[in-house]
Amino acid sequence: MKTLPPEARVTDSEAAAMCGVLVTRLGGSYSRLLGIGLASRDSDEIMKWLVAAILLGAPVRADHAIAAYAALKSHSLLDVDALASANEAALADLLAQAGVHGYSRRIATTLRSVAASVADTCEKDVNRLHFFADDASDLVYRLRSLGSGLSRRVVGLFLRELNGVWEKAPQGLPSAAIDAARHLGLVDSRRFSEAADELHGVWERADHGERTFADFEAALARLDENYCSMRRCVSCPMVKLCASRTFA
Numbered sequence: 001m002k003t004l005p006p007e008a009r010v011t012d013s014e015a016a017a018m019c020g021v022l023v024t025r026l027g028g029s030y031s032r033l034l035g036i037g038l039a040s041r042d043s044d045e046i047m048k049w050l051v052a053a054i055l056l057g058a059p060v061r062a063d064h065a066i067a068a069y070a071a072l073k074s075h076s077l078l079d080v081d082a083l084a085s086a087n088e089a090a091l092a093d094l095l096a097q098a099g100v101h102g103y104s105r106r107i108a109t110t111l112r113s114v115a116a117s118v119a120d121t122c123e124k125d126v127n128r129l130h131f132f133a134d135d136a137s138d139l140v141y142r143l144r145s146l147g148s149g150l151s152r153r154v155v156g157l158f159l160r161e162l163n164g165v166w167e168k169a170p171q172g173l174p175s176a177a178i179d180a181a182r183h184l185g186l187v188d189s190r191r192f193s194e195a196a197d198e199l200h201g202v203w204e205r206a207d208h209g210e211r212t213f214a215d216f217e218a219a220l221a222r223l224d225e226n227y228c229s230m231r232r233c234v235s236c237p238m239v240k241l242c243a244s245r246t247f248a
Helices: 012-026 043-056 062-074 080-084 088-097 104-121 127-132 136-144 152-160 175-184 192-205 213-228
Strands: none
Touching: 012 192, 012 213, 043 062, 043 104, 043 152, 062 088, 080 104, 088 104, 127 136, 136 152, 152 213, 175 192, 175 213, 192 213
């Protein structure tokens, strides 16, 4: 992306205020939105998040993925046994009714195969993947090997919100979050590691109530993926506060 002039960097007070606005307008972490308690480390909660990540990581609209998750929840199809034994055609129909068109059969197959894999290789406890993994790379490999295979996008999304919950989850911010922060003028360092440190500092100075850094990170990543990288500035909910827009 284009490097912004030094004067494009917002002040500390402006940055602190922007954090709350960003999360309010773009939404926080998906797990919080869906009421999934990852901090508990409970196997059932981690499994719910894996199901949600598979839906959210699919090539469908996020609101349709969220609706599909709600449909699965209402039909008690979020646990390992229920998903593994579900009728694939009925599962695909349920997803399609929630708005997941075109990919419903593929997603249904993935959900069933992943649930069966968790049942067979993890004794129905997703946490065992983390327990037996040698390190972050091995954890990613084990996740990607579940069922018929999970995409990098799904695994990345799943692990992003498990930072601070699973010790072996890969550390660091997604590049999308850093890119969005640079667009907004929240950070100006060209070195990724330094920009990440700056961003943590911005969050620590903000008044964020019960929100977590994961909420902030998710909002930034969503901003970049849905607006910045697609150059949808006109419809961007942060356009009036964006330094890149001001200094375009």
